[in-house]
Amino acid sequence: MSKKHSNMKTKCIRCFIAISLFFVFGCSNTKYLPKGDLLYTGGSVTIKDTIITKKEKKELEANLTALLRPLPNKQFLGLRPKLWFYNIAGEPKKQKGIRYWLRTKVGEPPVLFSKVDLDYNASVLRNFTENKGYFKTRVSSDSTVSNKRVTAEYTVEPKRQYKIKSVTFPDDSLAMSRIIGRSSRRSLLKVGRPYDLDVIKAERERIDARLKEKGYYYFNPDYILAQVDSTKGDYEVKIRLVIKADTPPKALTSYKINKIVVYPNFTLSKDSVKYRKEDIVQYKDFTIIDTANTFNPRVFDRAIYFKQGDLYNRKDHNLTLNRFVNLGTFSFVKNEFKLSDSLPNTLDTYYYLTLLPKKFIRVEVLGKTNSASYTGSEINVNWNNRNLFGGAELLTVSVFGGADFQLSGANSGKNIYKLGTETSLTWPRFVTPFRIEGSSEYVPRTKATLRYEYQNRTQLYALNSFQTSFGYLWKENIRKEHQLNVIDVTYVSPNHVTAEYLADIKEDESLAKVIEKQLIFGPTYNFTYTNTMQKRKKNTFYFSGDLDLAGNITGLATGANVKKNDTIKIFDVPFSQYVKMRGDFRHYLKLTKNSELASRIILGIGIPYGNSGALPTSKQFVVGGTNSIRAFRARSIGPGSYLNTKTDNSFLPDQSGDLKLEFSTEYRAKLFSIVRGAVFVDAGNIWLMNADPNKPGGEITKDFMKDIAVGAGAGLRFDLSFFVLRTDLAFPLRKPYLPQGDRWVIDDINFGSGPWRKENLILNIAIGYPF
Structure with a gap:
């Protein structure tokens, strides 16, 4: 035919x-x-x-x-x-x-x-x-x-659209009219713009919000009348805003705060609060009725923005409620304002707080798989105390363990086991020698952590890892978040290194870095900005930036910054010195109600100096895997054009570098019901700052773009509300370790070939989106 x-x-x-x-x-x-x-x-x-x-x-x-x-x-x-x-x-x-x-x-x-x-x-x-x-x-x-x-x-x-000719605000003798008049420059009603009833409603709400900041607790937008005159002019209207004549007297009055009463042990099932005289505690401007003597009164001083004699305003009203919620110790927060019987034009404020269980245990069990063909599980048991010292402190003690197995492949039999514990204590305030107050609705926190982990790679080596940190977490608003660890110490020590691994080191000296003793300490800082919660916006963004300064002060004190020959040790362990920066920028373009284009770029650089010739292995950058370049196995790319061909052992070492460039873009769309689909392209690589004779082609050069790895693929995501199960199938388009001129492998793609599929198709199964 x-x-x-x-x-x-x-x-x-x-x-x-x-x-x-x-x-x-x-x-x-x-x-x-x-x-x-x-x-x-x-x-x-x-x-x-x-x-x-x-x-x-x-x-x-x-x-x-x-x-x-x-x-x-x-x-x-x-x-x-x-x-x-x-x-x-x-x-x-x-x-x-x-x-x-x-x-x-x-x-x-x-x-x-x-x-x-x-x-x-x-x-x-x-x-x-x-x-x-x-x-x-x-x-x-x-x-x-x-x-x-x-x-x-x-x-x-429709006829010709009417435009606004003039806007007049209340001009009577009421005090609130003067407040409204002074805020007229912020009015949503602008001369020359089209008449729009929705804008008039929004303007009434704006005025109401302004008055709420000036003590007018009982006022509401319905008390404002918009009189529209369209009888004069050429398709134009005059808008006059007035206070309705039948507005209740209490809505025309501004109020101050009188009594502030807190009930920290309020029970929803009871209609009234029963307490004894000895349960009443007077602390500064607050009356605390704590029937179980649960909290230190300072907790409420930090949470409540109102003080006796303050003019009521809705900003402080909402800030206080949000602070109580963010303390993490209350399941229900209720606030009530009542006209005071003792003083005219004042409000008595009542806070009814229902406690969460003070102590609880949470058990987490998860299964996982990665593109390096490891399959495993992990269990975490967490014991929590929500109010350790009576100041809403959170104590968490965790015990965890897990195992990863590779049933077939290059690392078959070289399983990974880990076991460890972590204790953290979080204070709902800044713990400093001096008091720091913030105006955010989010509670600032101070966190101290102590962690130990034992990891055993059977037939190879084991590592003992100790970590401790002390720092601060705070949010300016819903979009901006900071984390500063003023103390961040990590100590890693090898154990049970096998003869097989020592033999591998003789063939590939870079493997020795994995089992080196490491001592890392210094401040770290992270800043995060996001507006992705604004679902109606067409363009939304996410940015996370990290700064890690290791051994800078110690280097000055010991002279390691200027010494060139000798390595200075602390407790017989060389301490690390470096500056590391990383930025993760993401952009989400909403195409339709059920589809979007998501893109991400990651830039990272680590510069060793003084006491260090290279970054510690645990602090270096890696690429490849389920949340990175999905067409390559985890940690298998780079650095640069380097490919490990020195050894014929079955152990495949992780590849890492001092610099990182990674880019991904992904089209996401809802297919039906809970099923979402995606097609994606990933690209990137890592490099070394300095040439390493054991890794030729790994250092950064002006032609670094020739070392970029590229992969593509498609996947399904199952949105089960409480989590998203992701399956991505990817394959390489460009392999940076091949000779120049042969790195693009698009022409080699052959889905019908079994050997090609075995070598190139990578299935990634993960929880959540890659970014």
């Missing part, structure tokens, strides 16, 4: 399939309709006879179309499969079984034309356009019937 006839046959088959699908999903849906009714397939809106621009017309038509109700049955490629499943399931006899599941969970009932109210939709469209300043709009409706299907058509004829 000729190629031409083959193509014609393929086209005929595709056409037959398309016609069959249309018949199955389309025509069959109408035969199940109730007698005399029609299937409603949607509505459209056309703007007619208007002088507005094409862009404004298109936007207005889209906004109006979105208002039409009911919505038609959901479509996929012009078909209605959910309606088809509903119809073929029929009426189930029982509320269980496959038929019931198909009809109620998979399918959806037909949207009938008898349920469509054309006049109601027309009135909705008219109200919307007039609220946007198109006064005296005419709306007409019609319908078109074809093959038991019907569409609704609405024609909207």
Whole structure:
């Protein structure tokens, strides 16, 4: 058969399939309709006879179309499969079984034309356009019937849009009127802009928020009246804002704070709080009624922003509530303001706090796999005390253990076991010689940590790792977060190094760095910024930056900064000196409601100096793996164009470097139900700052871009609400360790070849998105 006839046959088959699908999903849906009714397939809106621009017309038509109700049955490629499943399931006899599941969970009932109210939709469209300043709009409706299907058509004829000619604010003798007048420069109502009812409502809320900051607790936006005059001028309106005459007197009054009462042991199941006289504690401006003497009164002094005699304002009101919630010791926080009986124009403030259990145990069990063909599990047992010293301190004691196995592959039998413990104590404040106050709604924290871990790589070596840190965590707002560890010490010591591994070191000297004793100490700092929680924004960002300064002060004290020959040791261990910086920038572009383009770039550099000729192995950069360049196995790339060919042993060492450049971009889209799909491209590599004779090609040069590794792939993500299960299948496009001119391997891609798949296809299974 000729190629031409083959193509014609393929086209005929595709056409037959398309016609069959249309018949199955389309025509069959109408035969199940109730007698005399029609299937409603949607509505459209056309703007007619208007002088507005094409862009404004298109936007207005889209906004109006979105208002039409009911919505038609959901479509996929012009078909209605959910309606088809509903119809073929029929009426189930029982509320269980496959038929019931198909009809109620998979399918959806037909949207009938008898349920469509054309006049109601027309009135909705008219109200919307007039609220946007198109006064005296005419709306007409019609319908078109074809093959038991019907569409609704609405024609909207708006007049010229009215603009704001002037805005006048309350000018009476009330004190609040003067406050409103002084804030007029922040008004949302601007002369020359279109009349918009939604903007007027937003302006009333802005004024209310301003008054709430000035003590007007009982005021609300409904007490502001917007008088609109459209009788004069050429398609213009005058807007006058006034305080309603029937506004209650207490809403016209500003209030100060009088009594502040806290109930730290409030129980939701009880209608009232019972306490004894000896349970009452007076501390500064607060009255604390703690029936169990649970907390040090200073906890409330730090959490409550109000002081007796302060003017009420909503900012301090919300800050206090958020601080109580962020302490992490209360399951329920309730606040109440009451008019004071003792002083006029004052409010008594009451805080009702319900405690979480003070002590609890959490057990975490997880399974994991990585692209280095290791499969394993881990268990963490955490014991917590939420209020150790009565100041809402959190003590956490953890014991953990895990194992990773490679059942086949280069490292078969060389399993990894780890066991350890960690203790941390977190104070809900800055622990410093002097008191530091913040105005953030987030509670600043001080955290001290002590950790020990024993890791054993069978047949190779074991490592003992000790770490301790002391530092501060604080958030400026929901977008900006800081973490500063003023003390951060790590000590690593090898144990049980086998003869096999020592023999490997003779063949590849770089393996010796893994079992070197390490002493690392110095301050570390991290800054994070994100606005990804703003779901309506088209562009959102995430940035995380790290700064690690090791041994800088000690280097000055010991002279290690200037000594060139001798390595200075502390407790017979050389201490590390370096400066390390890392930046992780991510951008998310929202394409549609259910799709986005996510991109990430990571830059990292570590500069050893003084007492160190290279960064400690544990602090070097790596690439490859489930959250990195997914087409290559974990930690297998680089540095540079280096490829370990020295040894024939079965142990494959991790590759690491002093510099890192990594880029990823990923298109994500919802496919159906809980299933999301993605296609992605990853690129990057690591390099050494200084040439290493044991790793030729590993150092950074001006031609570093020639060493970039590139991979691509696709994956499925299953969003189960409480976690996301991710499966990514990736393959390399460029291998930096091949000779120049042969590094691009796109032409070698052959999914039908078993040897190619075995060597190049990498399956990544992970929890959560890669970034």
